[in-house]
Amino acid sequence: MDRGPRRSHAGAPPSAVAGSNGWPTVTSPDRPPSGIRGVRYGAIARHADSRGAFRELWRASSFGPLEPGAAGAAAGIEPRFVQANLSTSAPGVLRGLHLHRRQLDYWVVGAGRALAALVDVRPLLDGTGDRPIVETRELGADDWVVIPVGVAHGFLALDALELIYLVTNEYDGSDELGFAWDDPAAGVPWPAVHETADGRPILSDRDRANPPLRDLVARLPG
Numbered sequence: 001m002d003r004g005p006r007r008s009h010a011g012a013p014p015s016a017v018a019g020s021n022g023w024p025t026v027t028s029p030d031r032p033p034s035g036i037r038g039v040r041y042g043a044i045a046r047h048a049d050s051r052g053a054f055r056e057l058w059r060a061s062s063f064g065p066l067e068p069g070a071a072g073a074a075a076g077i078e079p080r081f082v083q084a085n086l087s088t089s090a091p092g093v094l095r096g097l098h099l100h101r102r103q104l105d106y107w108v109v110g111a112g113r114a115l116a117a118l119v120d121v122r123p124l125l126d127g128t129g130d131r132p133i134v135e136t137r138e139l140g141a142d143d144w145v146v147i148p149v150g151v152a153h154g155f156l157a158l159d160a161l162e163l164i165y166l167v168t169n170e171y172d173g174s175d176e177l178g179f180a181w182d183d184p185a186a187g188v189p190w191p192a193v194h195e196t197a198d199g200r201p202i203l204s205d206r207d208r209a210n211p212p213l214r215d216l217v218a219r220l221p222g
Contacts, residue, residue, distance in 0.1 A: 038148030092195030096154015112161035
């Protein structure tokens with residue numbers, strides 16, 4: 001019986017759509033849905049002319065309520081974005097796989113391309129399943145993804161990459177968890193990179209030292 005990770009296949013992104021006031025919305029209702037509960041994809045619209053361009057990154061009324069984690073839901077806490085970050089990565093850099101128990105992420109690609117990998121480990125933590133759900137999707141400039149609490153995430157920079165991300169918790173080192181990017185228990189289908197002689201991605205010391213998924217799950221409460 002196959003006990004490998006379950007895979008969710010996501011399609012190509014459509015164009016963003018305009019709102020009723022003529023400005024862009026940040027939602028794309030015709031975008032293929034995710035196979036992971038709580039994950040949402042979309043694209044922002046770019047208004048460009050000879051001077052440059054304008055992009056609206058986020059609008060609360062377009063998104064509606066953000067999904068709380070289990071702890072937040074139990075406490076009746078409605079999540080909101082409290083910190084915004086900008087990450088730049090050279091081609092061939094892989095960041096991940098990272099996991100938060102108290103933080104929802106909203107990523108927007110400012111420039112470049114990335115292969116985003118999402119690994120839903122909630123079934124392992126709450127005892128409802130014995131394997132994670134894995135989904136990958138290529139994201140380009142103006143694409144966005146919402147990543148709920150309990151869904152591990154990482155990305156491989158396919159080009160020089162600028163990634164903007166809004167989060168629902170200020171930085172908290174105790175919630176910066178992770179597991180090995182190439183753990184076969186997750187089985188993320190990362191492509192070989194062209195920037196290194198051995199085809200392996202460029203990693204931080206932290207990501208290089210991440211433990212196996214089973215070790216991380218064993219030390220976390222359900």
